[in-house]
């Protein structure tokens with residue numbers, strides 16, 4: 620498992636790249652808000668990093684291993700989306716029960732994206748397009764559809780997309796995409 624070089628500031632919640640580990644020393648100010656003596660956590664979480672490692676290990680030319688990669692890549696994207704939406708939900712309500720109830724009533728990728736839009740006042744599609752991730756939602760939807768087929772039917776038939784390329788594109792962009800979504804939501808003022 621390798622780290623992404625991204626850290627999350629525990630003071631302001633911003634995710635920043637720190638490839639040279641300059642902020643490993645707590646008396647060095649964080650680049651986002653200048654906080655010192657605040658712990659900075661590696662980002663994303665260990666669970667997500669483990670899944671990224673598992674997807675990277677699969678031989679995508681092998682049908683069985685490709686299925687594993689599809690399931691895990693869809694899962695890790697859901698975990699990243701949940702992290703972002705949960706954080707946004709806490710900007711609107713500070714009760715754990717309310718946040719939990721809100722997330723429970725918006726299950727699934729599409730509903731969670733709609734919840735992101737609603738809570739942030741942003742449009743995820745526009746935000747991604749404007750930042751050069753034009754096809755990201757298309758790839759994501761394609762892989763989610765395949766994941767659902769695998770989970771419910773055990774296999775998927777022919778597809779119109781290049782599955783291996785789609786998996787690689789999603790994996791290569793997921794950290795930058797979710798760092799962007801996190802940081803854009805981070806700018807919003809709490810209600």
Ligand SMILES: [Zn+2]
Nearest residue numbers: 628631651652
């Ligand atoms: Zn900060």
